[in-house]
Amino acid sequence: xxxxxxxxxxxxxxxxxxxxxxxxxxILIAALAAFIPRYFPMHFFTNRKIPEWFDExxxxxxxxxxxxxxxxxxxxxxxxxxxxxxxxxxxxxxxYGHATYIISAxxxxxxxxxxxxxxxxxxxxxxxxxxxxxx
Amino acid sequence: xxxxxxxxxxxxxxxxxDLGIAMPLCLSYLPIGIACGILLHAAGMNFMLTLLVSxxxxxxxxxxxxASLLVIDAPVTTIFITLFFLELRYALLGSSLSKYLNxxxxxxxxxxxxxxxxxxxxxxYLKFVTDKHWTTRDALMVEHYSLISWAxxxxxxxxxxxxxxxxxxxVDFALTALxxxxxxxxxxxxxxxxxxxxxxxxxxxxxxxTRHTIGIIISTLLMSLLGFWIEFQVxxxxxKPDETWILGKLFRPRTTRTTKEDVEVExxxxxxxxxxxxxxxxxxxEDEDKHERGDES
Numbered sequence: 001x002x003x004x005x006x007x008x009x010x011x012x013x014x015x016x017x018x019x020x021x022x023x024x025x026x027i028l029i030a031a032l033a034a035f036i037p038r039y040f041p042m043h044f045f046t047n048r049k050i051p052e053w054f055d056e057x058x059x060x061x062x063x064x065x066x067x068x069x070x071x072x073x074x075x076x077x078x079x080x081x082x083x084x085x086x087x088x089x090x091x092x093x094x095x096y097g098h099a100t101y102i103i104s105a106x107x108x109x110x111x112x113x114x115x116x117x118x119x120x121x122x123x124x125x126x127x128x129x130x131x132x133x134x135x
Numbered sequence: 136x137x138x139x140x141x142x143x144x145x146x147x148x149x150x151x152x153d154l155g156i157a158m159p160l161c162l163s164y165l166p167i168g169i170a171c172g173i174l175l176h177a178a179g180m181n182f183m184l185t186l187l188v189s190x191x192x193x194x195x196x197x198x199x200x201x202a203s204l205l206v207i208d209a210p211v212t213t214i215f216i217t218l219f220f221l222e223l224r225y226a227l228l229g230s231s232l233s234k235y236l237n238x239x240x241x242x243x244x245x246x247x248x249x250x251x252x253x254x255x256x257x258x259x260y261l262k263f264v265t266d267k268h269w270t271t272r273d274a275l276m277v278e279h280y281s282l283i284s285w286a287x288x289x290x291x292x293x294x295x296x297x298x299x300x301x302x303x304x305x306v307d308f309a310l311t312a313l314x315x316x317x318x319x320x321x322x323x324x325x326x327x328x329x330x331x332x333x334x335x336x337x338x339x340x341x342x343x344x345t346r347h348t349i350g351i352i353i354s355t356l357l358m359s360l361l362g363f364w365i366e367f368q369v370x371x372x373x374x375k376p377d378e379t380w381i382l383g384k385l386f387r388p389r390t391t392r393t394t395k396e397d398v399e400v401e402x403x404x405x406x407x408x409x410x411x412x413x414x415x416x417x418x419x420x421e422d423e424d425k426h427e428r429g430d431e432s
Contacts, residue, residue: 042229060362125312
């Protein structure tokens with residue numbers, strides 16, 4: 001995810017065997033992955049009571065999952081190695097992770113905390129990445 | 136706001152009222168949908184396929200991830216497992232709404248769950264809890280409005296992806312930003328924050344050890360179970376678990392401290408208190424009447 005840009009430029013955008021059939025298979029797979037967790041629990045629980053432990057456990061799934069995904073986006077490259085870089089505009093200190101993303105992430109969290117607005121948070125984040133890319 | 140809506144919509148047509156409720160959602164879906172469409176286009180999908188994906192998947196996070204998995208040429212099994220775990224949170228959302236759908240036909244449940252999403256769930260859940268006239272038909276309408284806006288955004292992104300060149304490094308951060316926003320929204324209690332901070336280290340460890348997306352799934356399972364276990368232990372050993380530090384609510388800035396839910400709950404409490412006061416007043420009046428009559432006799 002992190003190195004999407006590098007990958008794109010290296011691998012001339014799209015892998016060779018990705019044709020229409022392949023994409024349709026991927027869409028079918030993605031649709032199933034999206035549909036199963038949406039439909040079956042809802043269908044199952046419309047006339048049954050939700051067990052309390054399931055509810056209590058599921059409460060912590062989003063936080064753990066989103067945090068793991070953010071960590072992968074900021075600190076790990078596409079070969080699953082820890083990113084470390086010397087940042088010239090921070091006095092050549094060694095930073096673990098993508099420095100631009102770390103700083104932008106702090107902005108996103110602050111905006112989300114103070115405004116609770118999804119669109120605003122994402123736009124500020126993108127703006128921060130864009131501005132920092134000029135330094 | 137309510138009055139304004141009535142001026143635009145004097146006959147109070149349901150579809151218009153529902154559109155008004157869904158509008159903030161639709162407007163914020165558009166830019167993110169366009170960004171998502173551009174990414175999917177870069178991953179090799181044409182705009183018709185992008186439209187199809189946005190309708191059948193209808194999830195920002197899942198579609199961003201799908202685009203990056205396509206680019207790194209991940210195997211189909213990895214795509215399925217990653218998306219499945221990402222969408223697993225809808226199991227929770229779906230089961231928490233299920234009690235409002237218990238009289239509905241299987242077809243309705245199918246349609247409803249098909250286009251359920253984090254954000255339209257939040258709108259519908261709030262309406263179901265606070266508005267007793269809110270029907271599943273209204274809820275479905277809100278879902279469909281947000282779907283139209285999301286799919287429209289995706290299609291625009293798929294179409295303009297051809298004509299404009301954008302730095303994909305920037306658009307790629309949209310996914311991380313989206314997840315960061317959701318984390319901030321999710322963390323209400325101190326325990327969630329503790330789990331979040333611990334997850335940073337655990338997920339990094341899992342990712343670097345496994346060298347595979349499965350690391351995300353392992354750390355998610357471990358850390359969600361840890362949170363569940365800590366809460367269970369606190370509730371078991373403490374007489375008033377809600378008053379413990381760890382299960383207490385996190386500080387919020389004044390402007391956003393009271394959420395819509397809090398306002399609605401407060402309104403209800405005030406109404407109930409007023410109703411109770413009226414009852415008391417009546418009772419007092421009756422008492423006074425009795426006293427007066429008693430004095431007379």
